[in-house]
Amino acid sequence: MTQRRPILSMPVGLLFLLPAMVFVAVFLVFPSLWVLWISLTNQTLTGEAALRPRFVGLANFRALFDFENWMVRGYFGNALRNSVLFVIGSALIGQAGLGLAIAWAFYRRRGIWRELIYTLAILAWIIPDVVVAFMWVAYLDRDQGTLNAILSALGMGRVDWLIEQPLLSIIIFNTWRGAAFSMLLFSSALATLPPSYLEAAAVAGARPWQAFRDIILPSIRSHIITDLVLITLWTFNTFTPYLITAGGPTFRSEVVSIYTFRIAFQHFEFGRGAAVAVVMMLINLALALVYLSTLRREARAR
Amino acid sequence: MARIRLEGVTKVFGAVVAVDDLTLTIEDGEFFALLGPSGCGKTTTLRMVAGLERPTRGRIFIGERDVTDLPPQARDIAMVFQDYALYPHMTIMENIGYPLKVRRYARSEIHRRVREVAEVLQIADLLDRRPGQLSGGQQQRAAVARALVYPPQAFLFDEPLSNLDAKLRLEARSFLKHLQKSLGITTIYVTHDQAEAMALADRIGVMDRGRLLQVGSPIEIYRRPRNTFVATFIGSPPMNLLRCRFQQAEAVLVLGDGQALALGERAEALRRAFRDGEPLWLGIRPEHLALAEGPGPTHLAARVYAVEPLGVETLVTVQVDAERIALRLSVDEPPVLREQVWVRVPMERALFFREGGELAL
Amino acid sequence: MTVIREVLSRVLFYLFSALIGAFFALPMLWLLLAPFNARGTLALEIPRPFTLANFEAVFANTFAMRALLNSVFIAGGTMLVVTLTATMAAYALSRAEVPYYDLLTYGLILFSSVVTGTAAMVPIFLLANALGLVDTYVGVILTFTGGLLPTAIFILRDFVEGLPRSYEESAMVCGATPWQMVRDVVMPLLQPGMMVVAIWAFVQVWGAFLIPFVLLRTPERMPAAIAIYSFYTEAGTPILTLTSAYALLYAIPVLVLYLFVNARYGFRFFGGIKR
Numbered sequence A: 001m002t003q004r005r006p007i008l009s010m011p012v013g014l015l016f017l018l019p020a021m022v023f024v025a026v027f028l029v030f031p032s033l034w035v036l037w038i039s040l041t042n043q044t045l046t047g048e049a050a051l052r053p054r055f056v057g058l059a060n061f062r063a064l065f066d067f068e069n070w071m072v073r074g075y076f077g078n079a080l081r082n083s084v085l086f087v088i089g090s091a092l093i094g095q096a097g098l099g100l101a102i103a104w105a106f107y108r109r110r111g112i113w114r115e116l117i118y119t120l121a122i123l124a125w126i127i128p129d130v131v132v133a134f135m136w137v138a139y140l141d142r143d144q145g146t147l148n149a150i151l152s153a154l155g156m157g158r159v160d161w162l163i164e165q166p167l168l169s170i171i172i173f174n175t176w177r178g179a180a181f182s183m184l185l186f187s188s189a190l191a192t193l194p195p196s197y198l199e200a201a202a203v204a205g206a207r208p209w210q211a212f213r214d215i216i217l218p219s220i221r222s223h224i225i226t227d228l229v230l231i232t233l234w235t236f237n238t239f240t241p242y243l244i245t246a247g248g249p250t251f252r253s254e255v256v257s258i259y260t261f262r263i264a265f266q267h268f269e270f271g272r273g274a275a276v277a278v279v280m281m282l283i284n285l286a287l288a289l290v291y292l293s294t295l296r297r298e299a300r301a302r
Numbered sequence B: 001m002a003r004i005r006l007e008g009v010t011k012v013f014g015a016v017v018a019v020d021d022l023t024l025t026i027e028d029g030e031f032f033a034l035l036g037p038s039g040c041g042k043t044t045t046l047r048m049v050a051g052l053e054r055p056t057r058g059r060i061f062i063g064e065r066d067v068t069d070l071p072p073q074a075r076d077i078a079m080v081f082q083d084y085a086l087y088p089h090m091t092i093m094e095n096i097g098y099p100l101k102v103r104r105y106a107r108s109e110i111h112r113r114v115r116e117v118a119e120v121l122q123i124a125d126l127l128d129r130r131p132g133q134l135s136g137g138q139q140q141r142a143a144v145a146r147a148l149v150y151p152p153q154a155f156l157f158d159e160p161l162s163n164l165d166a167k168l169r170l171e172a173r174s175f176l177k178h179l180q181k182s183l184g185i186t187t188i189y190v191t192h193d194q195a196e197a198m199a200l201a202d203r204i205g206v207m208d209r210g211r212l213l214q215v216g217s218p219i220e221i222y223r224r225p226r227n228t229f230v231a232t233f234i235g236s237p238p239m240n241l242l243r244c245r246f247q248q249a250e251a252v253l254v255l256g257d258g259q260a261l262a263l264g265e266r267a268e269a270l271r272r273a274f275r276d277g278e279p280l281w282l283g284i285r286p287e288h289l290a291l292a293e294g295p296g297p298t299h300l301a302a303r304v305y306a307v308e309p310l311g312v313e314t315l316v317t318v319q320v321d322a323e324r325i326a327l328r329l330s331v332d333e334p335p336v337l338r339e340q341v342w343v344r345v346p347m348e349r350a351l352f353f354r355e356g357g358e359l360a361l
Numbered sequence C: 001m002t003v004i005r006e007v008l009s010r011v012l013f014y015l016f017s018a019l020i021g022a023f024f025a026l027p028m029l030w031l032l033l034a035p036f037n038a039r040g041t042l043a044l045e046i047p048r049p050f051t052l053a054n055f056e057a058v059f060a061n062t063f064a065m066r067a068l069l070n071s072v073f074i075a076g077g078t079m080l081v082v083t084l085t086a087t088m089a090a091y092a093l094s095r096a097e098v099p100y101y102d103l104l105t106y107g108l109i110l111f112s113s114v115v116t117g118t119a120a121m122v123p124i125f126l127l128a129n130a131l132g133l134v135d136t137y138v139g140v141i142l143t144f145t146g147g148l149l150p151t152a153i154f155i156l157r158d159f160v161e162g163l164p165r166s167y168e169e170s171a172m173v174c175g176a177t178p179w180q181m182v183r184d185v186v187m188p189l190l191q192p193g194m195m196v197v198a199i200w201a202f203v204q205v206w207g208a209f210l211i212p213f214v215l216l217r218t219p220e221r222m223p224a225a226i227a228i229y230s231f232y233t234e235a236g237t238p239i240l241t242l243t244s245a246y247a248l249l250y251a252i253p254v255l256v257l258y259l260f261v262n263a264r265y266g267f268r269f270f271g272g273i274k275r
């Protein structure tokens, strides 16, 4: 036990912590435990089961993992599959790849192009959800949308993006929406590399691509892991695609978060909704633990 | 103004004993330097005096008051931190006046007193600036001014010069010494730079690994270091230590390579202090060594290892067997590299340490 | 040979920049043009005739205006509660001896990552229901607060750790009482960090859709994120002139705050400042 005279005494310190801890305990910790209990009941919003929910054991989970209809549209397996494709396509490939490409392209460069692209990417990232949703609905519209206007000017056919390619649409949308995070993270990671790293490689005769692969990537490895884990977590939980496709048509772009929302807040089957929430939180937990272990490793290395 | 007394003060951090049973009295008006290598517990000692750290054991007195359990606010001391800790959001005027402001002095009084100390410290024209707009030396003066503005019982300095460049450091050093002498405020000054401690202090306390090894005036510590640690910590280059064996019958010291040094008049004293054949350390300051023309009873054969001209003097390092010996010579024609030379060891200047390190003679 | 490669890499660089720029910019252009167009359209066309009538119509719509005010209220309230409690907590975590310090900080991050998005909405809705907080601002603000606090604390804790303790220590040695120390030294030093967290919290809540959508009932209490869906014709199609004008109005505070942060602090990167 160290005996440094702290700037705040322990009682004052705990007093300072108290309000934040109460909010976190009531609105974060408690609900996450309570939802476990709800997932074992048949709770609904109205009717008999709202007043006196009955314990139903694992029935809700069994319904989720009912393998007969597992992949049928509108069922959990379909939502899970969509989520996996959504995460791989928009986060791991889209956001991380685009972010890394931009950060690398503008590594140690200044100037108008850099300012422009960084500003545009950050704007795409911070504009409110519903506003970007309207922008994208307009952008992807079959008859008037900007995208189709450009495609037909280039001599390609019009596509009804939101009807024919709903999953691809939200994947491209989410890449656009979130690439700024990876871009900024990778830029700041690259900025910490001493220029001598690359100069040494150039002197040794390495091509830019080789230098990137052999020197840059390994030295920002922990940032890449952090980035991949965080954007996977956020993309898996995002609800914004609902504002563009509402999960349709016929559940073709229904990801797990939209599925949960539909079960819990459109059908008001809280028991089943809670069961999906528990599954989501378990997936989140696994990702968060990976994230924490990299955080702690970095903290220790510092 | 007051004297400061530490009685059996110990500080333990987890498994580390940062300060170990330190007992020390600093006299009223004295400039006292705490000197030691990095991590020896100097800062911790100072912070305990300031009240920023609570001793694990022991008591601390400022004047006649036992301040061990008092918070820093109640101790009536002033401290200059290594990073100066000037508040970036306040002007220099506000920074210096802060000790007065918290004591609820009137604005006009604060301004008057701040101007006064600022004049003394020659920063009166910088009062409207912020700390970020000052050079390192000016920041250091502002920090001293803040410590000075409300005359304290004691000044505490934690390496206040270590962030300055070499030239400024010398200037600031003489300035601090002059200031302390003219104000006569009891001062504890922490440093790891032995030259700084020697130049500034009335007395020096040398610390190592949490223990106070020796307390004395700079000259005392320089002339008669209590053990080999102090001997090699003070002086630049430090005292030469030669490992040898006492041979009573011949009244000589024998070095590792078999060369012998006649003890002359000191033989009797050594006979009383050491057994026949006992290993010991011969300590001799570089400036006391000289070159000789040829062999002699107190001469060592050596080979020149390096020659470094310093202007007034030349620093010559020679090699005797496996050991290196430094000489400070003021000769016009220093020896050249790899030359075979003779080094005269004046036995009347030599110190003799026991094998364990403590001073015997 | 090297000249050719040099030219080629330049060309590739500009091509890349132009493509990426277009990728990010094209979807946004509609929002800049449509609000000034007298005809409602999803297409990208120069407003002809150019008009401000859409904005006039929106300003005349008391329901829509009140929704903006509701957004200010909800985002502002959350911002105050989050900034205040997070600053106190982060300061305590950094400057007091807090038992189980590590467990606490990492536990916070863990919970905020796990309990997020729609997964959190089911229990939070039931909790708000049980506490009688459904359809109240307090319920919405506290729900946001619980979700944002861990990250806010984490950002601010890093910020406080970056401030040397010697600032506070020198204040103590100067004779300042704890309260004087907090007022004269700690608060001013924490201000930039608090500012960043306040803006971050405001932008988060301002743009959020799901929580008020689930927790609020009464139309008059709805924030702009939901009120924007009220510009519909009888037939159920959006009135694009009004919707686009309203969307632009609603996005402006975020743009202004972005410009402010950019100018004042530079858009410095605080790990995961927006999510």
Ligand SMILES: Nc1ncnc2c1ncn2[C@@H]1O[C@H](COP(=O)(O)OP(=O)(O)OP(=O)(O)O)[C@@H](O)[C@H]1O
Residues within 6 Å of the ligand: A002, A004, B013, B014, B016, B017, B018, B036, B037, B038, B039, B040, B041, B042, B043, B044, B045, B192
């Ligand atoms: N708050 C603390 N917690 C744990 N150990 C500490 C703490 N403060 C100091 N120590 C340890 O106590 C010992 C003495 O530290 P101190 O800072 O007093 O050394 P110092 O003599 O001032 O060194 P330097 O010249 O490097 O400033 C060191 O081993 C240090 O690691």
Ligand SMILES: [Mg+2]
Residues within 6 Å of the ligand: B042, B043, B044
């Ligand atoms: Mg120190």
